[in-house]
Amino acid sequence: MAALRAFKSAESRGEQVPDIVCYEKQDDWGGQWNFTWRTGTDHYGEPVHSSMYRNLWSNGPKEALEFAEYTFDEHFGRPISSYPPREVLWDYIDGRATQSGVKDSVLFAHAVRWTEYDEATGTFTLTVDDLKNKRSLTEEFDEVIVATGHFAFPNVPDFDGIETFPGEVIHAHEFRGAERFAGQRLLLIGGSYSAEDIGIQSHKMGARQVTMSYRSAPQGFAWPDGVDEVPQVASFDGSTATFVDGTSREFDAVILCTGYLHHYPFLPHESQIDSPNNLYPEGLYRGVTWQKNPKIHYLGAQDQWFTFNMFDAQAWFVRDVILGRIELPDPQARQESIDAWLETYSGVEDDAAAVRFQADYIRDLIEQTDYPMFDLDAVVDTFLAWKKDKKTDILTYRDQAYRSVMTGTMAVVHHTAWIDELDDSRERYLSSQPSADEAQDAARPA
């Protein structure tokens, strides 16, 4: 959606843009934000893309992901809270893309099966499955943008004896809501955002006991009663998990919060990122353009602090490379750029430095295009304050409000605290909002 918007933006300023086709295997856009109740494979037999669950609220302040050229104020016409639920965020990204009139460029229910590059002609032949009409298509393209993200194919490691566990065993990718874990003893394997968020969501929905098992280090939040952390799982024997410290517990259900794979089954391996999830995957010039073949570009291939606005910064950069407004340096110069960023990245030792690294990365991109520069340092501060809020109270951080660096608008405090709000619908979220004035009064100091 960022790429489509980027080209539309250039077009609206009178630039000539190439013919663009976007193949989307789902029936609608929105990617991760396009919630589905299905898990596994979908009604076409394709792997389900979205890892979204029913009651998800943004786990970072919306002020840190706001588009610089389509603000929350513009979309909603009034201040909203800092941590909107999924329907509201989908509405925001859908609103921008719909406003741009780019939906006609998207072929929905089209899965790319294979991408073949011809060195001689410099063109790609894409083999595509028109899932609804059951037709196979081939089309030629000059450039390819991979905009699938890398949080759609779960990493599902094996655990000794897990096949004997009698309860539900799913990956976070298949988690669609915690209601069913009320009264249950839940084991979450993993020590990052999925475990944190599914953990407190399950606590909110009445899980009897939430145990999070970490590999490298505990998350260390001030967990409420009934939630705690243990070391790595050594083995399962029926419903009992034993941990590497020798302790063991019984569980009713297990959720693997073990991350995702870079997996691009529609690309030859020579064109596929093969990296752990980090802030600078190897092989991408400026984090987007595939070094081995600079006619392939990836958006959002990084681990992410910044999200929507980073995708924009990348999309505008890639657009200008494709339009020839940005000249790609030769392979050696590109490699020097990659190496320099990797060198800087190797010096990143904590989360604060990581956020700053990503801000610097985005700044570097925006400086080369006409995407509106925004106060990246202020967003870094927002991230750091968010982290502090979480340390203070993992159950209340979503009740805090932040100021937009794009518009200066102070977010309202949501009418209901996150822990008490069971109706996450857009309707409920928007209909019962207090007035902006009331909200200003209620908001914590910025």
Next chain:
Amino acid sequence: MAALRAFKSAESRGEQVPDIVCYEKQDDWGGQWNFTWRTGTDHYGEPVHSSMYRNLWSNGPKEALEFAEYTFDEHFGRPISSYPPREVLWDYIDGRATQSGVKDSVLFAHAVRWTEYDEATGTFTLTVDDLKNKRSLTEEFDEVIVATGHFAFPNVPDFDGIETFPGEVIHAHEFRGAERFAGQRLLLIGGSYSAEDIGIQSHKMGARQVTMSYRSAPQGFAWPDGVDEVPQVASFDGSTATFVDGTSREFDAVILCTGYLHHYPFLPHESQIDSPNNLYPEGLYRGVTWQKNPKIHYLGAQDQWFTFNMFDAQAWFVRDVILGRIELPDPQARQESIDAWLETYSGVEDDAAAVRFQADYIRDLIEQTDYPMFDLDAVVDTFLAWKKDKKTDILTYRDQAYRSVMTGTMAVVHHTAWIDELDDSRERYLSSQPSADEAQDAARPA
């Protein structure tokens, strides 16, 4: 495995056979019988193939699926019961294939990405993903055998309001055991084998209430208390399902027993079967050879009464087509054959006729090859007796014993009734078997 065995059989009789490569996306063979605890996508990011669950026992007598040239007696060295659990059946098919020495022909952890046919050269170019080594390969072939089956991609229709259902919603493909449904109210949507078997399995494992919802007709077995059938689901509202007869019930979990899709993402649609699940999918000469391109062959594309021995009959036939021992008629003659079979099939009006139809189909294939003919009418009788056993008591039909038409051996009665046996392991199954004499005494009259 049937195809590999077929070619090996010809080779061992001194025939020249072509170079064969079998691409298998899993780490081991056995297809549906290769149990995995995983659901959704696997450790490589590939859709999980097997729909097997932990405690599955064969749902038809093994005497109806026995290989004609590798008997249960030959493999186990003594009589076993008629309804072995999954590990035992896997052992049987693995034993035959291992004995044949064909494992070297299989490239495991290799997923076929795309299959391109060149009309001019008459060859296929396969694009393959070597999942372990993260390499993309292309290889040329003269003939392609599609042996994936068609029970790996679930059919997951939508239901009004299902996204509001707070409990677990899975497809039968993702069902790995019923232990976790003890004490729960379970809705199974579907009126065929998946619903029947998961239904009684869940009853066995202590589900409080099992409701099966049919679309066309109830299964009509004498269900035990706590198991019953209702018409189609009209809608969900939270945990309440309302049925088309206006009644409604609350549920803790939903399992879609809604069948599977013919889905072959590695083939162009022009080479893909597009059919409901039936005994004679259109477009396949003799049920195996693709009419539009007779260098493509499908094994096991039918709905199945007969299974393993039907796959053999098909594999031997396809082998002989490829070896030139069977001459393919011209397209028009092939179409006449297809039409004649479809015409006969259109007259099939009940299950007994369907079993006979499939027996006739298999007989027709075996008559053309050196696969050992077996008493297909006797197997039809076994199927009809099995159906009668099920009507008599759906909870005890697996305790009955049948006589092998291949060896004349009478099956033993398993030492423990199905409803009481909670340890389905191969070890337990084989270690505590009574002697064959005891078993003969205990067995019901054939």
